[in-house]
Amino acid sequence: MDFEYMDSYGISRRYVQNLAQMAKDAIITLLKDTGTCLSKSHYFNQICRQLQQYGTEHTTVKRQKVNIVQNHQYKGHIQTNKQEELIPRLVVATAADSLAEKALIANVIVTTDRDGDNLLFVAIIMRKTKLAMNLINLTTDYSQVRSVNKLRQTALHLAAITNNPIVSRRLVVAGAEIEMQDYNGNTALHIACIQGWAGVVRSLIQHVSYEETKQNSFKIPYVPIPQNFEIRNYDGSPCLMIAICKGYLDIADMLIDIDADINTFDMKTGMTCVHAVTELGLIHLVRYLLSKPNLKINAETYSGYTAMEIAFYRGYADVAALLKVSGANRPRPICIIENLDLEEDRTD
Known part of the structure:
Protein backbone atom coordinates (compact mmCIF):
# COMPACT_ATOMS: atom_id res chain seq x y z
CA MET A 1 0.00 0.00 0.00
CA ASP A 2 1.26 3.47 -0.93
CA PHE A 3 1.29 5.58 2.22
CA GLU A 4 1.48 9.36 1.79
CA TYR A 5 2.94 11.74 4.30
CA MET A 6 0.08 13.52 6.15
CA ASP A 7 0.57 16.65 8.21
CA SER A 8 -1.26 17.41 11.46
CA TYR A 9 -4.14 18.96 9.52
CA GLY A 10 -4.68 15.93 7.30
CA ILE A 11 -3.03 17.54 4.27
CA SER A 12 -0.83 15.31 2.16
CA ARG A 13 2.53 16.34 0.73
CA ARG A 14 1.33 15.22 -2.69
CA TYR A 15 -1.59 17.63 -2.42
CA VAL A 16 0.78 20.52 -1.61
CA GLN A 17 2.93 19.63 -4.60
CA ASN A 18 -0.14 19.54 -6.82
CA LEU A 19 -1.34 22.93 -5.56
CA ALA A 20 2.05 24.55 -6.13
CA GLN A 21 2.40 23.07 -9.60
CA MET A 22 -1.17 23.99 -10.51
CA ALA A 23 -0.65 27.63 -9.54
CA LYS A 24 2.63 27.80 -11.43
CA ASP A 25 1.09 26.22 -14.54
CA ALA A 26 -1.86 28.60 -14.32
CA ILE A 27 0.44 31.62 -14.34
CA ILE A 28 2.53 30.32 -17.24
CA THR A 29 -0.55 29.40 -19.29
CA LEU A 30 -2.07 32.78 -18.56
CA LEU A 31 1.02 34.57 -19.82
CA LYS A 32 1.12 32.55 -23.06
CA ASP A 33 -2.56 33.23 -23.76
CA THR A 34 -2.68 36.94 -23.01
CA GLY A 35 0.78 38.37 -23.61
CA THR A 36 2.00 41.74 -22.40
CA CYS A 37 -1.36 43.52 -22.81
CA LEU A 38 -2.66 41.73 -19.72
CA SER A 39 -3.56 44.17 -16.95
CA LYS A 40 -2.25 43.39 -13.49
CA SER A 41 -5.76 43.30 -12.08
CA HIS A 42 -6.95 40.81 -14.68
CA TYR A 43 -3.82 38.74 -14.19
CA PHE A 44 -4.33 38.59 -10.45
CA ASN A 45 -8.06 37.79 -10.69
CA GLN A 46 -7.45 34.98 -13.18
CA ILE A 47 -4.97 33.34 -10.84
CA CYS A 48 -7.39 33.71 -7.94
CA ARG A 49 -10.21 32.11 -9.91
CA GLN A 50 -8.08 29.14 -10.90
CA LEU A 51 -6.87 28.73 -7.33
CA GLN A 52 -10.42 29.04 -6.10
CA GLN A 53 -11.70 26.37 -8.48
CA TYR A 54 -8.91 24.01 -7.52
CA GLY A 55 -9.04 24.83 -3.83
CA THR A 56 -12.76 24.29 -3.37
CA GLU A 57 -12.42 20.84 -4.92
CA HIS A 58 -9.30 19.68 -3.11
CA THR A 59 -8.68 21.46 0.18
CA THR A 60 -9.86 22.26 3.66
CA VAL A 61 -9.08 25.35 5.70
CA LYS A 62 -10.18 24.17 9.13
CA ARG A 63 -7.11 23.92 11.30
CA GLN A 64 -7.91 20.46 12.57
CA LYS A 65 -7.22 16.92 11.52
CA VAL A 66 -9.78 15.76 8.98
CA ASN A 67 -10.30 12.68 6.90
CA ILE A 68 -9.77 13.10 3.18
CA VAL A 69 -12.88 11.68 1.60
CA GLN A 70 -12.74 9.71 -1.57
CA ASN A 71 -14.28 12.37 -3.81
CA HIS A 72 -11.94 15.05 -2.44
CA GLN A 73 -14.79 17.44 -1.65
CA TYR A 74 -14.15 20.39 0.62
CA LYS A 75 -15.31 19.80 4.23
CA GLY A 76 -14.52 23.09 5.94
CA HIS A 77 -15.89 26.58 5.68
CA ILE A 78 -14.39 29.10 3.27
CA GLN A 79 -15.52 32.54 2.18
CA THR A 80 -14.78 33.07 -1.50
CA ASN A 81 -16.31 36.51 -1.90
CA LYS A 82 -13.00 38.26 -1.15
CA GLN A 83 -10.38 37.23 -3.65
CA GLU A 84 -7.57 38.81 -1.69
CA GLU A 85 -8.25 36.35 1.15
CA LEU A 86 -8.30 33.30 -1.07
CA ILE A 87 -4.63 32.60 -1.57
CA PRO A 88 -3.70 33.17 2.09
CA ARG A 89 -6.51 30.82 3.19
CA LEU A 90 -5.34 28.12 0.82
CA VAL A 91 -1.77 28.64 1.91
CA VAL A 92 -2.67 28.41 5.60
CA ALA A 93 -4.34 25.10 4.89
CA THR A 94 -1.24 23.74 3.18
CA ALA A 95 1.60 25.34 5.14
CA ALA A 96 2.65 22.74 7.63
CA ASP A 97 5.88 23.03 9.59
CA SER A 98 7.82 21.30 6.85
CA LEU A 99 10.31 23.60 5.12
CA ALA A 100 9.94 21.50 1.99
CA GLU A 101 6.25 22.34 1.80
CA LYS A 102 6.92 26.03 2.39
CA ALA A 103 9.49 25.94 -0.39
CA LEU A 104 6.89 24.61 -2.79
CA ILE A 105 4.56 27.50 -1.99
CA ALA A 106 7.44 29.98 -2.19
CA ASN A 107 8.16 28.68 -5.68
CA VAL A 108 4.70 29.82 -6.72
CA ILE A 109 5.21 33.25 -5.16
CA VAL A 110 8.38 34.01 -7.14
CA THR A 111 7.02 32.89 -10.54
CA THR A 112 7.01 35.99 -12.77
CA ASP A 113 5.07 37.30 -15.72
CA ARG A 114 6.52 38.98 -18.82
CA ASP A 115 7.11 42.21 -16.93
CA GLY A 116 9.09 40.34 -14.30
CA ASP A 117 6.32 40.85 -11.72
CA ASN A 118 5.49 38.00 -9.37
CA LEU A 119 2.48 37.43 -7.12
CA LEU A 120 3.99 39.53 -4.34
CA PHE A 121 4.55 42.43 -6.74
CA VAL A 122 0.98 42.21 -8.01
CA ALA A 123 -0.47 42.10 -4.50
CA ILE A 124 1.50 45.24 -3.56
CA ILE A 125 0.55 47.05 -6.78
CA MET A 126 -3.13 46.31 -6.11
CA ARG A 127 -2.77 47.51 -2.50
CA LYS A 128 -3.80 44.15 -1.05
CA THR A 129 -1.85 44.50 2.18
CA LYS A 130 -3.07 41.34 3.92
CA LEU A 131 -2.24 39.22 0.91
CA ALA A 132 1.20 40.82 0.53
CA MET A 133 1.98 40.22 4.19
CA ASN A 134 0.95 36.56 3.91
CA LEU A 135 3.12 36.08 0.84
CA ILE A 136 6.12 37.65 2.57
CA ASN A 137 5.55 35.43 5.61
CA LEU A 138 5.67 32.37 3.33
CA THR A 139 9.04 33.17 1.80
CA THR A 140 11.81 30.80 2.78
CA ILE A 262 22.84 69.21 5.22
CA ASN A 263 25.58 70.18 2.72
CA THR A 264 24.97 67.27 0.36
CA PHE A 265 25.04 68.31 -3.28
CA ASP A 266 23.69 67.53 -6.72
CA MET A 267 26.22 65.56 -8.75
CA LYS A 268 25.25 67.28 -12.03
CA THR A 269 25.58 70.91 -10.96
CA GLY A 270 27.34 70.86 -7.62
CA MET A 271 24.42 72.69 -6.03
CA THR A 272 23.90 72.10 -2.32
CA CYS A 273 20.48 72.27 -0.72
CA VAL A 274 20.83 76.00 -0.04
CA HIS A 275 21.75 76.61 -3.69
CA ALA A 276 18.77 74.59 -4.89
CA VAL A 277 16.12 76.35 -2.78
CA THR A 278 17.66 79.73 -3.58
CA GLU A 279 17.47 78.91 -7.28
CA LEU A 280 13.74 78.28 -6.76
CA GLY A 281 13.33 81.53 -4.82
CA LEU A 282 11.72 79.76 -1.87
CA ILE A 283 12.58 81.99 1.07
CA HIS A 284 10.82 79.83 3.67
CA LEU A 285 13.05 76.90 2.71
CA VAL A 286 16.13 79.10 2.79
CA ARG A 287 15.13 80.17 6.28
CA TYR A 288 14.66 76.53 7.26
CA LEU A 289 18.18 75.62 6.10
CA LEU A 290 19.73 78.61 7.83
CA SER A 291 18.30 77.32 11.11
CA LYS A 292 20.36 74.13 10.81
CA PRO A 293 23.88 73.85 12.25
CA ASN A 294 26.96 73.32 10.09
CA LEU A 295 25.39 74.79 6.94
CA LYS A 296 28.06 75.98 4.51
CA ILE A 297 26.41 79.20 3.40
CA ASN A 298 29.24 80.20 1.05
CA ALA A 299 29.64 76.83 -0.70
CA GLU A 300 30.11 77.07 -4.47
CA THR A 301 28.56 75.14 -7.33
CA TYR A 302 30.65 73.56 -10.07
CA SER A 303 30.30 76.89 -11.92
CA GLY A 304 31.65 78.77 -8.92
CA TYR A 305 28.42 80.47 -7.77
CA THR A 306 27.41 80.86 -4.14
CA ALA A 307 23.79 80.91 -2.99
CA MET A 308 24.08 84.68 -2.44
CA GLU A 309 25.23 85.19 -6.02
CA ILE A 310 22.39 83.08 -7.37
CA ALA A 311 19.85 85.08 -5.34
CA PHE A 312 21.39 88.41 -6.33
CA TYR A 313 21.55 87.74 -10.07
CA ARG A 314 18.16 86.03 -10.13
CA GLY A 315 16.63 89.12 -8.58
CA TYR A 316 15.46 87.47 -5.36
CA ALA A 317 16.10 90.51 -3.16
CA ASP A 318 14.36 89.07 -0.09
CA VAL A 319 16.41 85.86 -0.26
CA ALA A 320 19.63 87.82 -0.82
CA ALA A 321 18.88 90.02 2.20
CA LEU A 322 18.23 86.98 4.38
CA LEU A 323 21.49 85.36 3.27
CA LYS A 324 23.38 88.59 3.90
CA VAL A 325 22.23 88.94 7.51
CA SER A 326 23.07 85.27 8.03
CA GLY A 327 26.72 85.84 7.12
CA ALA A 328 26.89 85.16 3.37
CA ASN A 329 29.69 86.85 1.44
CA ARG A 330 28.94 89.76 -0.88
CA PRO A 331 28.17 88.70 -4.47
CA ARG A 332 31.04 88.98 -6.93
CA PRO A 333 30.70 90.35 -10.45
CA ILE A 334 29.78 87.68 -12.98
CA CYS A 335 32.86 88.44 -15.04
CA ILE A 336 35.08 87.57 -12.10
CA ILE A 337 33.22 84.31 -11.46
CA GLU A 338 33.44 83.35 -15.14
CA ASN A 339 37.09 84.34 -15.33
CA LEU A 340 37.81 82.17 -12.31
CA ASP A 341 36.28 79.28 -14.24
CA LEU A 342 38.41 80.01 -17.28
CA GLU A 343 41.56 80.17 -15.17
CA GLU A 344 40.69 76.84 -13.60
CA ASP A 345 40.15 75.33 -17.05
CA ARG A 346 43.57 76.57 -18.22
CA THR A 347 45.19 75.20 -15.09
CA ASP A 348 43.61 71.76 -15.71
Whole structure:
Protein backbone atom coordinates (compact mmCIF):
# COMPACT_ATOMS: atom_id res chain seq x y z
CA MET A 1 0.00 0.00 0.00
CA ASP A 2 1.26 3.47 -0.93
CA PHE A 3 1.29 5.58 2.22
CA GLU A 4 1.48 9.36 1.79
CA TYR A 5 2.94 11.74 4.30
CA MET A 6 0.08 13.52 6.15
CA ASP A 7 0.57 16.65 8.21
CA SER A 8 -1.26 17.41 11.46
CA TYR A 9 -4.14 18.96 9.52
CA GLY A 10 -4.68 15.93 7.30
CA ILE A 11 -3.03 17.54 4.27
CA SER A 12 -0.83 15.31 2.16
CA ARG A 13 2.53 16.34 0.73
CA ARG A 14 1.33 15.22 -2.69
CA TYR A 15 -1.59 17.63 -2.42
CA VAL A 16 0.78 20.52 -1.61
CA GLN A 17 2.93 19.63 -4.60
CA ASN A 18 -0.14 19.54 -6.82
CA LEU A 19 -1.34 22.93 -5.56
CA ALA A 20 2.05 24.55 -6.13
CA GLN A 21 2.40 23.07 -9.60
CA MET A 22 -1.17 23.99 -10.51
CA ALA A 23 -0.65 27.63 -9.54
CA LYS A 24 2.63 27.80 -11.43
CA ASP A 25 1.09 26.22 -14.54
CA ALA A 26 -1.86 28.60 -14.32
CA ILE A 27 0.44 31.62 -14.34
CA ILE A 28 2.53 30.32 -17.24
CA THR A 29 -0.55 29.40 -19.29
CA LEU A 30 -2.07 32.78 -18.56
CA LEU A 31 1.02 34.57 -19.82
CA LYS A 32 1.12 32.55 -23.06
CA ASP A 33 -2.56 33.23 -23.76
CA THR A 34 -2.68 36.94 -23.01
CA GLY A 35 0.78 38.37 -23.61
CA THR A 36 2.00 41.74 -22.40
CA CYS A 37 -1.36 43.52 -22.81
CA LEU A 38 -2.66 41.73 -19.72
CA SER A 39 -3.56 44.17 -16.95
CA LYS A 40 -2.25 43.39 -13.49
CA SER A 41 -5.76 43.30 -12.08
CA HIS A 42 -6.95 40.81 -14.68
CA TYR A 43 -3.82 38.74 -14.19
CA PHE A 44 -4.33 38.59 -10.45
CA ASN A 45 -8.06 37.79 -10.69
CA GLN A 46 -7.45 34.98 -13.18
CA ILE A 47 -4.97 33.34 -10.84
CA CYS A 48 -7.39 33.71 -7.94
CA ARG A 49 -10.21 32.11 -9.91
CA GLN A 50 -8.08 29.14 -10.90
CA LEU A 51 -6.87 28.73 -7.33
CA GLN A 52 -10.42 29.04 -6.10
CA GLN A 53 -11.70 26.37 -8.48
CA TYR A 54 -8.91 24.01 -7.52
CA GLY A 55 -9.04 24.83 -3.83
CA THR A 56 -12.76 24.29 -3.37
CA GLU A 57 -12.42 20.84 -4.92
CA HIS A 58 -9.30 19.68 -3.11
CA THR A 59 -8.68 21.46 0.18
CA THR A 60 -9.86 22.26 3.66
CA VAL A 61 -9.08 25.35 5.70
CA LYS A 62 -10.18 24.17 9.13
CA ARG A 63 -7.11 23.92 11.30
CA GLN A 64 -7.91 20.46 12.57
CA LYS A 65 -7.22 16.92 11.52
CA VAL A 66 -9.78 15.76 8.98
CA ASN A 67 -10.30 12.68 6.90
CA ILE A 68 -9.77 13.10 3.18
CA VAL A 69 -12.88 11.68 1.60
CA GLN A 70 -12.74 9.71 -1.57
CA ASN A 71 -14.28 12.37 -3.81
CA HIS A 72 -11.94 15.05 -2.44
CA GLN A 73 -14.79 17.44 -1.65
CA TYR A 74 -14.15 20.39 0.62
CA LYS A 75 -15.31 19.80 4.23
CA GLY A 76 -14.52 23.09 5.94
CA HIS A 77 -15.89 26.58 5.68
CA ILE A 78 -14.39 29.10 3.27
CA GLN A 79 -15.52 32.54 2.18
CA THR A 80 -14.78 33.07 -1.50
CA ASN A 81 -16.31 36.51 -1.90
CA LYS A 82 -13.00 38.26 -1.15
CA GLN A 83 -10.38 37.23 -3.65
CA GLU A 84 -7.57 38.81 -1.69
CA GLU A 85 -8.25 36.35 1.15
CA LEU A 86 -8.30 33.30 -1.07
CA ILE A 87 -4.63 32.60 -1.57
CA PRO A 88 -3.70 33.17 2.09
CA ARG A 89 -6.51 30.82 3.19
CA LEU A 90 -5.34 28.12 0.82
CA VAL A 91 -1.77 28.64 1.91
CA VAL A 92 -2.67 28.41 5.60
CA ALA A 93 -4.34 25.10 4.89
CA THR A 94 -1.24 23.74 3.18
CA ALA A 95 1.60 25.34 5.14
CA ALA A 96 2.65 22.74 7.63
CA ASP A 97 5.88 23.03 9.59
CA SER A 98 7.82 21.30 6.85
CA LEU A 99 10.31 23.60 5.12
CA ALA A 100 9.94 21.50 1.99
CA GLU A 101 6.25 22.34 1.80
CA LYS A 102 6.92 26.03 2.39
CA ALA A 103 9.49 25.94 -0.39
CA LEU A 104 6.89 24.61 -2.79
CA ILE A 105 4.56 27.50 -1.99
CA ALA A 106 7.44 29.98 -2.19
CA ASN A 107 8.16 28.68 -5.68
CA VAL A 108 4.70 29.82 -6.72
CA ILE A 109 5.21 33.25 -5.16
CA VAL A 110 8.38 34.01 -7.14
CA THR A 111 7.02 32.89 -10.54
CA THR A 112 7.01 35.99 -12.77
CA ASP A 113 5.07 37.30 -15.72
CA ARG A 114 6.52 38.98 -18.82
CA ASP A 115 7.11 42.21 -16.93
CA GLY A 116 9.09 40.34 -14.30
CA ASP A 117 6.32 40.85 -11.72
CA ASN A 118 5.49 38.00 -9.37
CA LEU A 119 2.48 37.43 -7.12
CA LEU A 120 3.99 39.53 -4.34
CA PHE A 121 4.55 42.43 -6.74
CA VAL A 122 0.98 42.21 -8.01
CA ALA A 123 -0.47 42.10 -4.50
CA ILE A 124 1.50 45.24 -3.56
CA ILE A 125 0.55 47.05 -6.78
CA MET A 126 -3.13 46.31 -6.11
CA ARG A 127 -2.77 47.51 -2.50
CA LYS A 128 -3.80 44.15 -1.05
CA THR A 129 -1.85 44.50 2.18
CA LYS A 130 -3.07 41.34 3.92
CA LEU A 131 -2.24 39.22 0.91
CA ALA A 132 1.20 40.82 0.53
CA MET A 133 1.98 40.22 4.19
CA ASN A 134 0.95 36.56 3.91
CA LEU A 135 3.12 36.08 0.84
CA ILE A 136 6.12 37.65 2.57
CA ASN A 137 5.55 35.43 5.61
CA LEU A 138 5.67 32.37 3.33
CA THR A 139 9.04 33.17 1.80
CA THR A 140 11.81 30.80 2.78
CA ASP A 141 14.83 32.97 2.02
CA TYR A 142 15.58 36.70 1.96
CA SER A 143 16.58 36.47 -1.71
CA GLN A 144 12.91 35.96 -2.59
CA VAL A 145 12.05 39.52 -1.53
CA ARG A 146 15.00 40.93 -3.46
CA SER A 147 13.88 39.94 -6.96
CA VAL A 148 13.51 42.72 -9.55
CA ASN A 149 11.16 43.23 -12.46
CA LYS A 150 12.12 44.58 -15.88
CA LEU A 151 12.09 48.14 -14.53
CA ARG A 152 14.59 47.06 -11.88
CA GLN A 153 11.93 47.61 -9.24
CA THR A 154 11.88 45.43 -6.15
CA ALA A 155 8.89 44.75 -3.93
CA LEU A 156 10.26 47.50 -1.69
CA HIS A 157 10.11 50.04 -4.52
CA LEU A 158 6.49 49.11 -5.18
CA ALA A 159 5.59 49.39 -1.50
CA ALA A 160 7.07 52.89 -1.52
CA ILE A 161 5.23 53.86 -4.71
CA THR A 162 1.89 52.69 -3.27
CA ASN A 163 2.54 54.41 0.10
CA ASN A 164 2.38 51.20 2.11
CA PRO A 165 4.55 51.55 5.24
CA ILE A 166 3.26 48.27 6.69
CA VAL A 167 4.49 46.21 3.75
CA SER A 168 7.67 48.25 3.31
CA ARG A 169 8.61 47.66 6.95
CA ARG A 170 7.87 43.94 6.68
CA LEU A 171 10.09 43.76 3.60
CA VAL A 172 12.92 45.53 5.41
CA VAL A 173 12.63 43.04 8.27
CA ALA A 174 12.63 40.18 5.73
CA GLY A 175 15.98 41.33 4.35
CA ALA A 176 15.00 43.48 1.36
CA GLU A 177 17.88 45.34 -0.24
CA ILE A 178 17.17 48.96 0.65
CA GLU A 179 19.91 50.44 -1.55
CA MET A 180 18.71 48.81 -4.78
CA GLN A 181 18.20 51.45 -7.50
CA ASP A 182 15.46 51.22 -10.12
CA TYR A 183 15.58 52.30 -13.78
CA ASN A 184 15.64 55.95 -12.67
CA GLY A 185 18.34 55.33 -10.11
CA ASN A 186 15.85 55.77 -7.27
CA THR A 187 16.01 53.72 -4.12
CA ALA A 188 12.77 53.14 -2.21
CA LEU A 189 13.80 56.04 0.04
CA HIS A 190 14.17 58.33 -2.98
CA ILE A 191 10.65 57.45 -4.05
CA ALA A 192 9.23 58.10 -0.59
CA CYS A 193 11.00 61.48 -0.47
CA ILE A 194 9.72 62.41 -3.94
CA GLN A 195 6.13 61.58 -2.99
CA GLY A 196 6.29 62.86 0.58
CA TRP A 197 5.37 59.55 2.22
CA ALA A 198 6.64 60.14 5.76
CA GLY A 199 5.37 56.78 7.02
CA VAL A 200 7.30 54.89 4.36
CA VAL A 201 10.43 56.94 5.09
CA ARG A 202 10.15 56.03 8.76
CA SER A 203 9.79 52.35 7.91
CA LEU A 204 12.96 52.47 5.81
CA ILE A 205 15.29 54.26 8.24
CA GLN A 206 14.54 52.48 11.53
CA HIS A 207 16.92 49.73 12.62
CA VAL A 208 15.51 46.19 12.66
CA SER A 209 15.01 44.91 16.18
CA TYR A 210 15.53 41.35 17.33
CA GLU A 211 11.82 41.01 18.09
CA GLU A 212 10.97 41.94 14.50
CA THR A 213 13.25 39.26 13.10
CA LYS A 214 11.14 36.61 14.81
CA GLN A 215 8.61 37.14 12.01
CA ASN A 216 11.04 35.42 9.63
CA SER A 217 11.55 31.69 9.25
CA PHE A 218 15.09 32.35 8.02
CA LYS A 219 18.15 34.39 8.90
CA ILE A 220 18.78 37.67 7.13
CA PRO A 221 22.19 39.16 6.28
CA TYR A 222 23.47 42.39 7.75
CA VAL A 223 21.76 45.31 6.05
CA PRO A 224 23.03 48.85 6.73
CA ILE A 225 20.04 50.85 7.96
CA PRO A 226 19.51 53.63 7.14
CA GLN A 227 20.89 53.50 3.63
CA ASN A 228 23.84 55.57 2.48
CA PHE A 229 22.33 59.05 2.11
CA GLU A 230 24.93 59.97 -0.51
CA ILE A 231 23.34 57.61 -3.07
CA ARG A 232 22.11 59.77 -5.95
CA ASN A 233 19.47 58.92 -8.53
CA TYR A 234 20.21 59.36 -12.23
CA ASP A 235 19.31 63.06 -11.96
CA GLY A 236 22.17 63.35 -9.50
CA SER A 237 19.94 64.10 -6.51
CA PRO A 238 20.33 62.68 -2.98
CA CYS A 239 17.28 61.96 -0.84
CA LEU A 240 17.65 64.92 1.52
CA MET A 241 17.85 67.46 -1.30
CA ILE A 242 14.71 66.02 -2.89
CA ALA A 243 12.75 66.22 0.36
CA ILE A 244 13.84 69.80 1.08
CA CYS A 245 13.23 71.11 -2.44
CA LYS A 246 9.73 69.63 -2.41
CA GLY A 247 9.01 71.18 0.98
CA TYR A 248 8.62 67.91 2.90
CA LEU A 249 10.31 69.29 5.98
CA ASP A 250 9.03 66.55 8.30
CA ILE A 251 10.92 64.04 6.16
CA ALA A 252 13.96 66.33 5.98
CA ASP A 253 14.01 66.53 9.78
CA MET A 254 13.89 62.75 10.07
CA LEU A 255 16.86 62.39 7.74
CA ILE A 256 18.88 65.17 9.37
CA ASP A 257 18.24 63.67 12.81
CA ILE A 258 20.03 60.50 11.70
CA ASP A 259 22.99 62.39 10.29
CA ALA A 260 22.08 63.10 6.68
CA ASP A 261 24.51 65.79 5.49
CA ILE A 262 22.84 69.21 5.22
CA ASN A 263 25.58 70.18 2.72
CA THR A 264 24.97 67.27 0.36
CA PHE A 265 25.04 68.31 -3.28
CA ASP A 266 23.69 67.53 -6.72
CA MET A 267 26.22 65.56 -8.75
CA LYS A 268 25.25 67.28 -12.03
CA THR A 269 25.58 70.91 -10.96
CA GLY A 270 27.34 70.86 -7.62
CA MET A 271 24.42 72.69 -6.03
CA THR A 272 23.90 72.10 -2.32
CA CYS A 273 20.48 72.27 -0.72
CA VAL A 274 20.83 76.00 -0.04
CA HIS A 275 21.75 76.61 -3.69
CA ALA A 276 18.77 74.59 -4.89
CA VAL A 277 16.12 76.35 -2.78
CA THR A 278 17.66 79.73 -3.58
CA GLU A 279 17.47 78.91 -7.28
CA LEU A 280 13.74 78.28 -6.76
CA GLY A 281 13.33 81.53 -4.82
CA LEU A 282 11.72 79.76 -1.87
CA ILE A 283 12.58 81.99 1.07
CA HIS A 284 10.82 79.83 3.67
CA LEU A 285 13.05 76.90 2.71
CA VAL A 286 16.13 79.10 2.79
CA ARG A 287 15.13 80.17 6.28
CA TYR A 288 14.66 76.53 7.26
CA LEU A 289 18.18 75.62 6.10
CA LEU A 290 19.73 78.61 7.83
CA SER A 291 18.30 77.32 11.11
CA LYS A 292 20.36 74.13 10.81
CA PRO A 293 23.88 73.85 12.25
CA ASN A 294 26.96 73.32 10.09
CA LEU A 295 25.39 74.79 6.94
CA LYS A 296 28.06 75.98 4.51
CA ILE A 297 26.41 79.20 3.40
CA ASN A 298 29.24 80.20 1.05
CA ALA A 299 29.64 76.83 -0.70
CA GLU A 300 30.11 77.07 -4.47
CA THR A 301 28.56 75.14 -7.33
CA TYR A 302 30.65 73.56 -10.07
CA SER A 303 30.30 76.89 -11.92
CA GLY A 304 31.65 78.77 -8.92
CA TYR A 305 28.42 80.47 -7.77
CA THR A 306 27.41 80.86 -4.14
CA ALA A 307 23.79 80.91 -2.99
CA MET A 308 24.08 84.68 -2.44
CA GLU A 309 25.23 85.19 -6.02
CA ILE A 310 22.39 83.08 -7.37
CA ALA A 311 19.85 85.08 -5.34
CA PHE A 312 21.39 88.41 -6.33
CA TYR A 313 21.55 87.74 -10.07
CA ARG A 314 18.16 86.03 -10.13
CA GLY A 315 16.63 89.12 -8.58
CA TYR A 316 15.46 87.47 -5.36
CA ALA A 317 16.10 90.51 -3.16
CA ASP A 318 14.36 89.07 -0.09
CA VAL A 319 16.41 85.86 -0.26
CA ALA A 320 19.63 87.82 -0.82
CA ALA A 321 18.88 90.02 2.20
CA LEU A 322 18.23 86.98 4.38
CA LEU A 323 21.49 85.36 3.27
CA LYS A 324 23.38 88.59 3.90
CA VAL A 325 22.23 88.94 7.51
CA SER A 326 23.07 85.27 8.03
CA GLY A 327 26.72 85.84 7.12
CA ALA A 328 26.89 85.16 3.37
CA ASN A 329 29.69 86.85 1.44
CA ARG A 330 28.94 89.76 -0.88
CA PRO A 331 28.17 88.70 -4.47
CA ARG A 332 31.04 88.98 -6.93
CA PRO A 333 30.70 90.35 -10.45
CA ILE A 334 29.78 87.68 -12.98
CA CYS A 335 32.86 88.44 -15.04
CA ILE A 336 35.08 87.57 -12.10
CA ILE A 337 33.22 84.31 -11.46
CA GLU A 338 33.44 83.35 -15.14
CA ASN A 339 37.09 84.34 -15.33
CA LEU A 340 37.81 82.17 -12.31
CA ASP A 341 36.28 79.28 -14.24
CA LEU A 342 38.41 80.01 -17.28
CA GLU A 343 41.56 80.17 -15.17
CA GLU A 344 40.69 76.84 -13.60
CA ASP A 345 40.15 75.33 -17.05
CA ARG A 346 43.57 76.57 -18.22
CA THR A 347 45.19 75.20 -15.09
CA ASP A 348 43.61 71.76 -15.71
